[in-house]
Amino acid sequence: MTSAEPFSVQRGFTLLEVLVALFVLGFGLLALAAVQLRTYSTTREAEYQSIAALHAEGLAEAMRANPKRTGVASEPWQWSHYVESTPGSAATAPSQTCSNYDATTQAFGSGSQNCNQNQVAAYDLYLFKSRLESAFPQAQEVKATVCPTNDLSVAPTLSALACDVSGALAIKIVWRAKIGREVNRQMSGDANASATRQMFYQVRFSP
Known part of the structure; x- marks a missing residue:
């Protein structure tokens, strides 16, 4: 008497199961792509902030090295000569290139003529401005200034740098960066957001 071989049933995937699996995989890949875009944007923004902070500190050091008095010895040092009449104006080469420091006269000079x-x-x-214009990768517009500011919680923009008539000095940098329309929509919550985003850095000048 011979025993019958056990009957094995092999069951494959149905078309519906395959489609569901592809849908789940595709949804996961889209979510991963969105996370990568957001991570890239956050990394780029941090890079911009680091560049802005570096250049702002460089200007602050230059300002500390060049204080001014009106002539009264007891008067405290001040830096109003760094405040522009038109905040955020474009970088324009001055008539005097004050790049040579003369240890004898203790002054910066352009050639044989000293700078005041x-x-x-x-x-x-x-x-400061010319270096900023070339420092930001993919930045479409950059404005920077030194001006009196009472409230640093007010965000400066390219159209309004939030300067005041009086107050402590602040160094302000505003730029427009290209980050992609979809990423900007996610960051701003605006469905009509463009592919660029305004960013800023401002810091109180500390003598």
Whole structure:
């Protein structure tokens, strides 16, 4: 008497199961792509902030090296010569290139002619702005200034740098960066957001 072989049933995937699996996989890949875009945008914004902080600190050091008095010895040092009449104006090369420091006269000079404190301030601002314009990768517009500011919680923009008539000085940098329309929509919550986003950095000047 012979025993019968056990009958094995092999069952494959149905078309519906395959479609559901592909849908789940595709949804997961889309979510992963969105996370990667957001991570890229956050990384780029952190890079911009680091660049802005570095250049702002460089200007602050230059300002500390060039204080000014009106002539009264007891008067405290001040830095009003760094405040522009038109905040955020484009970088324009000054008439005096104050890049040579003369240890004998203790002054910066352009060739054989020494620069006064106002000319040094103008040259410092020119270097600050011109370096910023080339420092930001993929930035479409950059504005920077030094101006009195009472409230640093007010965000500066390219159209309004939030300067006041009086108050402690602040260094402000505003730029427009290309981050992608979808990423900007997620970050701003605006369904009509463009592919660019305004960002800013501002810090109180500390003598």
